[in-house]
Amino acid sequence: MAVLVPTTLLAQQHYNSFSDRFADWPVTVEVVSRFKSTKELNEVMRRARNGEVDILIGTHKLLQNDFRFKDLGLLIIDEEHRFGVKQKEVIKALRAEVDILTLTATPIPRTLNMALGGMRDLSIIATPPARRLSIKTFVREHNIALVKEAVLRETLRGGQVYYLHNEVKTIEETARKLRELLPGLNIGVAHGQMRETQLEQVMSSFYHRHHHVLVCSTIIETGIDIPNANTIIIDRADKFGLAQLHQLRGRVGRSHHQAYAYLLTPPQSAITTDAGKRLEAIEAAGDLGSGYLLATHDLEIRGAGELLGDEQSGQIHSVGFSMYMDMLQRAVDALRRGEIPNVDAPLDQGTEVNLHSPALIPDDYLPDVNSRLILYKRIAAAANDKELRNLQVEMIDRFGLLPRQVDNLFQVSKLRLRAQDLGIRSIDAGPEGGSIEFKGTTTVNPLNLVKLVQSDPRRYKLAGATRLRFEQQLPDIHDRYRYLEQLMDALATDSGKKSNHG
Secondary structure (H helix, E strand, O other): EEEEOOOOHHHHHHHHHHHHHOOOOOOOEEEEEOOOOHHHHHHHHHHOOOOOOOEEEEEEEOOOOOOOOOOEEEEEEEEEHOOHHHHHHHHOOOOOOOOEEEOOOOOOOOHHHHHHHOOOOOOOOOOOOOOOOOEEEEEOOOOHHHHHHHHHHHOOOOOEEEEEEEEEHHHHHHHHHHHHOOOOOOEEEEEEOOOOOHHHHHHHHHHHHOOOEEEHHHHHHOOOOOOEEEEEEEEOHHHHHHHHHHHHHOOOOOOOOEEEEEEEEEEEEHHHHHHHHHHHHHOOOOEEEEOOHHHHHHHHHHHOOOOOOOOOOHHHHOOOHHHHHHHHHHHHHHEEEEEEOOOOOOOOOOOEEEEOOOOOOOOOOOOOHHHHHHHHHHHOOOOOOOHHHHHHHHHHHHHHHOOHHHHHHHHHHHHHHHHHHEEEEEEEEEEEEEEEEEEOOOOOHHHHHHHHHHHOOOOOOOOOEEEEEEEEEOOOHHHHHHHHHHHHHHHOOOOOOOOOOO
C-alpha cells in the first residue's frame, strides 16, 4: 500500500501514526520525504521494488519514475486537492490494476463533478470529533485595531495565533510591524524557503508555546495540529481559493476551545466578483463538516472543468449547475446503453400533471420555506411509489397528519411516475374531462388507443396525432385520480408497464 501526501510535515505525521498503530503487527512502514538522505532514499526504493515494504508514505517523490512497486494493491491520496493535473495523469496510469482511495475535506470541482455524475464513488464523513466547536468566521476589511484586538483576546486566554501572510519577500517586514504593534508578545516566522532545520525549530517552538504568534505562509495548510492555536488571521484572503481557505481555517479549532478565523481583505472595490463569492461562501459555511457544501459552491463558481483534459475548472455558471448535471447524466446514460449522446436534443422536462385542485405544502402546515423547498425537491425526485410512501410516513412523523393539499400532491406525483413510464408528456383533467398528450417515444400501443376510441366515440376523441381527449364527470380530485389510473391501465395493456409502480 502507498500513501501519497502533499507535504513533508504531513508525511511525517502519517508515518508516526501508522508506526504506532501497527507497532505490534508484522508490518513494515517507511516514509519518503526531503528529510531523508540520498542513501536512505535509495535503500527505501530498493526495498519497495523487492516487495519488502508493506506501507510506503511519501510526497510527490512517489510519482517519480525512479519508484517501482513489486505488487501495489492500494493507493491512498490524502489532501487530493493539492495535486495538479500532471500528477493526476500519473495516478490515472495506475488505475487499471490499483485501487485508489482519495481523501479531501474539499474535493476540487472536477473530482466532485465526476462523483456526482456517477463516475466515482463518494462517501462523506460529516460527524465531528467529540466536544469540537464550529469556527466563528469573519470577513473584514484589513484594520490594525482589529488585528490587535483579535491577537490580544486569544493570547490573554492562554492561546496562540496564526498570522498568515503569503508573500515571502515581505513576511519579515510584516512580522516586524506586528512586533511594534504587540511589543509584549513573542512572534515567530515560518515559510517554505527556510532551511529544514530552521523551519523544524520554529515549528517546534510554536508547538511548545514559546511563540505567541506565528507569522507564516501557506506552509501550515496541511499536517499541522496544534490544539492551543485557536485564532487565525489570513491577510489578503481574497487571493485564496475556496478549498484553501477552508483548509487554512481548519488549522484552528482542533480542541474544545472556541476558535476564530479572520479573513482580511482590501477595500470592496478591489475584490473581484469570484473572490467576493468565495468569501461569502466561506463565511456562511461555518458549521462543522461543511467541506462538501463548500466544494459544491466551488463547483458552481469555477465550473466542473474537462473530464478528460487538463482544465480543472470551466464555465458551469453559463448553463447552471442543475442543468449541467442533467446534461451530463443524459450523456453518461446514453454511453452506458452503447449509444452516441445527442447533444442537440432538448432536455426532457418530465411529465406535467394538472388535476385542477390545490397540490402543495401549505405554509401553516410547514412554516419554514427552506424545509418546504427541500421536500418539494425530494417528492419530485422520488423514483417509485415506495419512495413516495416513505416520504409520506416521514412527513406525518415530523409534522403531523397530512392536510388535503399535501395528499393531493402525493397523488399527482404517483400519476406522474406512471405517466412517465408510458411516455406521456402531459395530463390535464378537470371536473368535466380533459386530455392526455403523448411523446413521440411513448410505449403505448397505438392499437390500444384505437380500441379505446372505438369503444365509446362520444367520450374519447383523438385530437391530432399525439393527443387524446376524454369527456367524463369528475367533480372531485379523487375521482379524477381513480379515473386516470384506470385509463392508463387500459392504455398500458400489453406494454409491460401495468404494474411497474404497484
